Amino acid sequence: MTDPAVIRIEDLVRVYTMGEVEVRALDGLSLSIHPGEFVAVMGPSGSGKSTFMNIVGCLDRPTAGHYFLDGTDVSGLDRDERAEIRNGKIGFVFQAFNLLSRTSAIENVELPLIYAATAHTAKGRADKARHCLEIVGLAGREDHMPSQLSGGQQQRVAIARALINQPKLILADEPTGNLDTRTSREVMAVFQELNERGKTVVLITHESDIAEYARRVVVFRDGKLVEDRQVESRRSAAAKA
Amino acid sequence: MLKFLTILKVGLKAIVRNKLRSTLTALGIIIGVACVIAMIAVGGGAQAAVQQQISSLGTNFLMIFPGAATQSGARLFTGQSTITEDDVVAVRNESPSVAYVSPMARSSAQVVVGNLNWGTSIQGVGVDWPFIRSWNVDRGGFFGDSEVRSAAKVCVLGATVARSLFGDENPVSQTVRIKNFPFKVIGVLESKGGSTMGQDQDDTVVAPYSTVMKLLKRTTKIDMFMASAVSRDAVGEAQAEIEALLRQRHRLGPGQDADFQIRSQQEIAQTADQTSRQMSALLAAIASISLLVGGIGIMNIMLVSVTERTREIGIRMAIGAKGRDILTQFLIEALTLSVAGGALGVALGIATSRFLAWKQQWPIVLAPAAILLAFGFSAAIGIFFGFYPARKASRLDPIDALRYE
Ligand SMILES: Nc1ncnc2c1ncn2[C@@H]1O[C@H](COP(=O)(O)OP(=O)(O)OP(=O)(O)O)[C@@H](O)[C@H]1O
Ligand SMILES: [Mg+2]
Numbered sequence: 019m020t021d022p023a024v025i026r027i028e029d030l031v032r033v034y035t036m037g038e039v040e041v042r043a044l045d046g047l048s049l050s051i052h053p054g055e056f057v058a059v060m061g062p063s064g065s066g067k068s069t070f071m072n073i074v075g076c077l078d079r080p081t082a083g084h085y086f087l088d089g090t091d092v093s094g095l096d097r098d099e100r101a102e103i104r105n106g107k108i109g110f111v112f113q114a115f116n117l118l119s120r121t122s123a124i125e126n127v128e129l130p131l132i133y134a135a136t137a138h139t140a141k142g143r144a145d146k147a148r149h150c151l152e153i154v155g156l157a158g159r160e161d162h163m164p165s166q167l168s169g170g171q172q173q174r175v176a177i178a179r180a181l182i183n184q185p186k187l188i189l190a191d192e193p194t195g196n197l198d199t200r201t202s203r204e205v206m207a208v209f210q211e212l213n214e215r216g217k218t219v220v221l222i223t224h225e226s227d228i229a230e231y232a233r234r235v236v237v238f239r240d241g242k243l244v245e246d247r248q249v250e251s252r253r254s255a256a257a258k259a
Numbered sequence: 260m261l262k263f264l265t266i267l268k269v270g271l272k273a274i275v276r277n278k279l280r281s282t283l284t285a286l287g288i289i290i291g292v293a294c295v296i297a298m299i300a301v302g303g304g305a306q307a308a309v310q311q312q313i314s315s316l317g318t319n320f321l322m323i324f325p326g327a328a329t330q331s332g333a334r335l336f337t338g339q340s341t342i343t344e345d346d347v348v349a350v351r352n353e354s355p356s357v358a359y360v361s362p363m364a365r366s367s368a369q370v371v372v373g374n375l376n377w378g379t380s381i382q383g384v385g386v387d388w389p390f391i392r393s394w395n396v397d398r399g400g401f402f403g404d405s406e407v408r409s410a411a412k413v414c415v416l417g418a419t420v421a422r423s424l425f426g427d428e429n430p431v432s433q434t435v436r437i438k439n440f441p442f443k444v445i446g447v448l449e450s451k452g453g454s455t456m457g458q459d460q461d462d463t464v465v466a467p468y469s470t471v472m473k474l475l476k477r478t479t480k481i482d483m484f485m486a487s488a489v490s491r492d493a494v495g496e497a498q499a500e501i502e503a504l505l506r507q508r509h510r511l512g513p514g515q516d517a518d519f520q521i522r523s524q525q526e527i528a529q530t531a532d533q534t535s536r537q538m539s540a541l542l543a544a545i546a547s548i549s550l551l552v553g554g555i556g557i558m559n560i561m562l563v564s565v566t567e568r569t570r571e572i573g574i575r576m577a578i579g580a581k582g583r584d585i586l587t588q589f590l591i592e593a594l595t596l597s598v599a600g601g602a603l604g605v606a607l608g609i610a611t612s613r614f615l616a617w618k619q620q621w622p623i624v625l626a627p628a629a630i631l632l633a634f635g636f637s638a639a640i641g642i643f644f645g646f647y648p649a650r651k652a653s654r655l656d657p658i659d660a661l662r663y664e
Contacts, residue, residue, distance in 0.1 A: 077657050098581045105579020116574045133579040137261035
């Protein structure tokens with residue numbers, strides 16, 4: 019049987035233990051996300067959004083429950099297997115951009131290819147990276163260092179890096195958290211365009227107007243899903259820009 | 260493979276990016292390797308010089324000392340010498356494998372000429388001594404039987420003594436005073452050159468043993484004697500003959516400890532060789548410590564580097580680097596530092612050795628095996644001390660590493 023969902027999680031629990039204290043960051047969360055969806059994850063601080071994203075992004079493992087990525091249970095994979103999935107199937111964008119400093123934009127974008135299962139020549143890597151920078155609207159900025167780029171541009175480099183291995187799934191943890199309103203919209207336009215090209219996008223945000231760019235909004239509270247709705251009047255970020 | 264090359268490039272870039280730090284880190288290894296190589300070169304040179312000097316003494320002579328041998332091989336000398344001039348004459352006349360013999364009486368004294376004086380060793384020897392030591396006179400001549408019989412006040416100067424007391428003047432036929440006795444200089448020995456063991460062979464005065472015994476030592480006993488075999492192959496036979504003859508003359512029964520000891524040139528050479536070998540080993544060991552310290556320097560810097568670059572490691576892991584990839588990257592950094600340091604160290608070590616050879620006139624021997632060994636050792640140190648920091652990096656949790664400030 020084939021599972022139509024890209025992400026299917028069942029009764030996901032993540033408990034952090036710090037000495038005597040136990041924090042149930044995720045407390046029996048179930049959720050399915052289908053190909054081509056654009057989901058905004060919302061909720062108050064400490065509700066478990068990042069914890070959820072880290073597990074979905076295979077950076078972390080659940081304490082209990084199951085996570086099916088493309089129909090395969092990945093909740094029990096070891097470090098190396100998860101690294102392979104992060105490299106090939108998922109593009110992750112962080113709030114803090116997380117680019118390598120003193121490393122040019124193009125080299126940052128190439129980075130995942132170094133660790134890819136299939137080997138690439140230096141030229142092959144550069145070509146792909148240039149293409150990805152073009153997609154995010156940064157053609158011509160290949161040799162800029164992160165310090166020479168604006169926050170929005172840095173985040174777009176990070177998105178280009180997330181795209182390089184052509185993953186079907188793009189995850190972003192508060193990608194606009196460090197950006198002003200105008201650059202936030204620029205970045206959201208990129209996500210919308212990627213979604214239109216068929217990528218499944220899941221992003222965390224605190225701002226409801228950012229969530230309006232998505233097609234579906236899920237709201238967490240205390241590690242549980244409390245709301246799951248479709249966006250009625252979806253905004254287009256590209257229109258106004 | 261391609262992936263490995265790319266990771267290699269990543270590691271190299273990190274080194275180039277931190278030029279000063281990389282240089283300082285490598286410096287520990289550079290100095291360590293250079294030290295090891297210079298020390299081995301100097302030690303090897305000293306060893307070779309000792310060898311050469313010992314063979315210059317002549318290879319087929321024996322020294323016969325009074326006193327019994329102890330277990331450690333040292334001579335136990337109990338006051339009275341047990342070897343007499345008659346023993347020496349008997350050895351010469353009755354041992355067919357012995358070519359030359361020379362009684363020895365050693366002393367030391369100030370040699371005075373005008374207002375110059377020079378403290379040196381006075382060797383009382385027999386007429387055969389130049390043949391035993393294969394040491395000829397350069398100017399003048401040597402004394403003969405009549406001078407020995409009459410205990411004549413004549414002497415032959417070593418080259419150093421001649422130069423110190425007479426400068427460019429010819430000392431032959433001049434008079435020197437030794438312990439207030441006037442000695443006529445009848446010859447000057449050819450120069451044997453300096454010694455690595457710290458003694459100058461040319462710093463000596465040779466006189467008839469009878470004169471040294473009577474005037475300088477006021478004794479009737481010789482200290483020891485030397486004998487040379489008729490050929491190099493006959494040394495063993497000569498030793499056996501002398502031993503048998505002396506046992507008989509000293510009325511020693513079978514199984515009784517000898518009251519004399521015979522040492523061959525080969526044994527002396529072996530002892531000297533062993534000593535210089537130990538010396539070289541000690542030098543190399545001391546130098547190795549500096550190499551070890553260099554290794555610890557690498558480990559220290561790599562640990563700092565891993566901590567500093569925690570975020571970078573987190574980023575690499577988040578986008579799919581495996582623990583193995585991170586391990587490789589940091590090991591390559593450590594290995595590159597130590598191998599580059601090792602290569603520069605080899606160059607510096609060779610240069611230092613050459614410099615010492617030129618400036619200090621030290622004999623040096625640059626053995627390729629030693630150079631290879633020092634280089635290999637530095638690479639091994641890179642892997643050994645780089646491994647712990649690299650493994651630490653590879654075991655970081657990506658989420659923790661990304662959160663690290
Ligand atoms: N590494 C950790 N160790 C211990 N507790 C943790 C850890 N990470 C998160 N938590 C706890 O788990 C809960 C959920 O954290 P999480 O980071 O998922 O929240 P969030 O919804 O992303 O919040 P925010 O909107 O502030 O980013 C919080 O109570 C937090 O304190
Ligand atoms: Mg969060």
